[in-house]
Amino acid sequence: MTQKQRLNPEELIQSIKDMFTTNIQDARIEKRTMGKKKTEFYHLWIRLDKTIFKEAVRHLQSLDPALHFAVSSGYDLDDTIELVYSFSLYHGVRHQEISVNLTVALPKSDPTIETITDLIPGSLISEQEKQEMLGIMVKNIPKNTRVFIADDFPKGVYPWRRDETGPKKLIRNLHKEKI
Amino acid sequence: MKTTGKTTYQLPIGPIHPALKEPVMFEFEVDGERIVNVNIRLGHVHRGVEWTATQRNPIQVLYLAERICGICSYCHPMAFSLAVERAAGIEVPERADYLRVIHGELERICSHILWAGVAAHEIGFDSVLFLTWQMREKGVDLTEYLTGNRITKGITMIGGVRRDITPDMHPKIQEALQYYKENFKKLQQVFLDDKTFQMRCKECGVLTKEDALAFCAVGPTARASGVKKDVRLDQGYFAYSDFDFDYITPDIHTGEVHGDVYDRIVVRLLEIQQSIALIEQCLDQIPAGPIVSEPNIQKLLTKLKNTSGEGIGRMEAPRGEKVRAPTYNNILPWIPMLTNQQIADIPIVASSTDPCMSCTNRVTIVKNQGTSFLDKEELHRMSIQKTRRLCP
Numbered sequence A: 001m002t003q004k005q006r007l008n009p010e011e012l013i014q015s016i017k018d019m020f021t022t023n024i025q026d027a028r029i030e031k032r033t034m035g036k037k038k039t040e041f042y043h044l045w046i047r048l049d050k051t052i053f054k055e056a057v058r059h060l061q062s063l064d065p066a067l068h069f070a071v072s073s074g075y076d077l078d079d080t081i082e083l084v085y086s087f088s089l090y091h092g093v094r095h096q097e098i099s100v101n102l103t104v105a106l107p108k109s110d111p112t113i114e115t116i117t118d119l120i121p122g123s124l125i126s127e128q129e130k131q132e133m134l135g136i137m138v139k140n141i142p143k144n145t146r147v148f149i150a151d152d153f154p155k156g157v158y159p160w161r162r163d164e165t166g167p168k169k170l171i172r173n174l175h176k177e178k179i
Numbered sequence B: 001m002k003t004t005g006k007t008t009y010q011l012p013i014g015p016i017h018p019a020l021k022e023p024v025m026f027e028f029e030v031d032g033e034r035i036v037n038v039n040i041r042l043g044h045v046h047r048g049v050e051w052t053a054t055q056r057n058p059i060q061v062l063y064l065a066e067r068i069c070g071i072c073s074y075c076h077p078m079a080f081s082l083a084v085e086r087a088a089g090i091e092v093p094e095r096a097d098y099l100r101v102i103h104g105e106l107e108r109i110c111s112h113i114l115w116a117g118v119a120a121h122e123i124g125f126d127s128v129l130f131l132t133w134q135m136r137e138k139g140v141d142l143t144e145y146l147t148g149n150r151i152t153k154g155i156t157m158i159g160g161v162r163r164d165i166t167p168d169m170h171p172k173i174q175e176a177l178q179y180y181k182e183n184f185k186k187l188q189q190v191f192l193d194d195k196t197f198q199m200r201c202k203e204c205g206v207l208t209k210e211d212a213l214a215f216c217a218v219g220p221t222a223r224a225s226g227v228k229k230d231v232r233l234d235q236g237y238f239a240y241s242d243f244d245f246d247y248i249t250p251d252i253h254t255g256e257v258h259g260d261v262y263d264r265i266v267v268r269l270l271e272i273q274q275s276i277a278l279i280e281q282c283l284d285q286i287p288a289g290p291i292v293s294e295p296n297i298q299k300l301l302t303k304l305k306n307t308s309g310e311g312i313g314r315m316e317a318p319r320g321e322k323v324r325a326p327t328y329n330n331i332l333p334w335i336p337m338l339t340n341q342q343i344a345d346i347p348i349v350a351s352s353t354d355p356c357m358s359c360t361n362r363v364t365i366v367k368n369q370g371t372s373f374l375d376k377e378e379l380h381r382m383s384i385q386k387t388r389r390l391c392p
Helices: A009-019 A050-063 A121-134 B049-054 B058-065 B075-088 B094-122 B126-147 B167-193 B195-201 B209-214 B219-223 B261-285 B297-305 B326-330 B334-338 B343-351 B376-390
Strands: A024-034 A039-048 A068-077 A080-089 A098-107 A112-114 A137-139 B009-013 B025-031 B034-041 B315-317 B320-322 B364-367 B370-373
Touching (some): A009 A024, A009 A050, A009 A098, A050 A112, A068 B326, A098 A112, A121 A137, A121 B326, B025 B343, B034 B334, B049 B058, B058 B297, B075 B094, B075 B297, B075 B315, B094 B126, B094 B167, B094 B261, B094 B343, B126 B167, B167 B261, B195 B261, B219 B261, B219 B320, B320 B326
Antiparallel strands (some): A068 A080, A080 A098, B009 B025, B364 B370
């Protein structure tokens, strides 16, 4: 796989801003140094609208065809569910990797997002997990089954939710019960 | 086994099966002895750790996280710690970063040797299993000497580590490293040069570089397919950027990359050598100074309680990049690895990614033709005796 010219963190953020002029809500560079040599590394945090999420992933893949998807994490923030997709670009050359975290807020009234499995097949399990744990809907997911929680786990209960669909009613204090 | 058509059959294996060491469900579609397709189901040991963590304070989560898995019980809390430190803007002292490397590499040595024993067992060489696991004992003893514990090490602290490694402890570390150096040749002869190993492992369970990238494989599984991906080098967390080392891919040893089970053995064995060298560099270069940024736990908790932010902790566990368990990313690569393989090769191909669904421990002693169980008190007493032998 060939790679285009490597962008530095500032150029990378700018390229995304240039491509999606209106739907980027926030973009920041987290710079850290490590070790006695104070080697720098970067994490980019980009908050964007879900309407451009998939195109943003496609854009990252155009910058590095070996784009690595690490995981997506998710949180229940009352009115919205926030997903953070963690990618990395430019691995394979020492200290050149850049982590890119794309944050997307999904309103609970419409918790849907497009699948990225057609771009990155390895994202399937992470998408399945977010569906079953947070009750989001991943549109066009190629395998719409549960992956971690059992088939007989109640439908409509999502272990990572903090609202009425959360797991509260299933929690038992075993030390208080006669078994 | 039931028939589903004229030529293929469905063969379920797992979630509990003598050929598997971890609870996972494979639904194979086979044509005679050849695997045509495979569906993988997980979750048989899902314990809701994420939810439980939301009910704990960050320091309690360290101890919860190290119980996710007994083999990489250092990497889980350390990845969590890295995320918290970055979210809260906590600077880790340089000495602590070096100590963190030592513990990380020691865990890698123990994990890779443990895996080598499992791989030998899967292809029928139980004598090799016992040889390798005997070697692993040296590393576990050293872990106990350095941390006070053999498996759940309790060494991680947000902002550093909980125990120092003082100069008077260096000789024991060097002795263990010397032991591994002397025995590495033996491991190499058994695993890399032996004809039977080569016949069982070469061209078996192939994962191409393209599939490794597409399915987001990580760790030795990805590197054995020629993907240069190692968070220690890509980003240089802890003090890794201070050391001289490089990506390990199988062509270093064989001159080419096949992405088969044999290549995965090559990568893990060479990484044992690499870990020894990294610990030696650490001992040579470790700076003086504090080992934790805030030794007062109450002050640390107060700071964390009043902080908001987001952070991500990535580190290279023995099985690969950890921001979630590396096996999570190495599940889907099983599909191309297993497709078109023989049923007899399922155990070695499945174990070649060093999968970890979770770890549980039980001890049974067979004595006088009867079976007796060691209870918690007895195990505790024995562990204290062993620690006193190691640290008189």
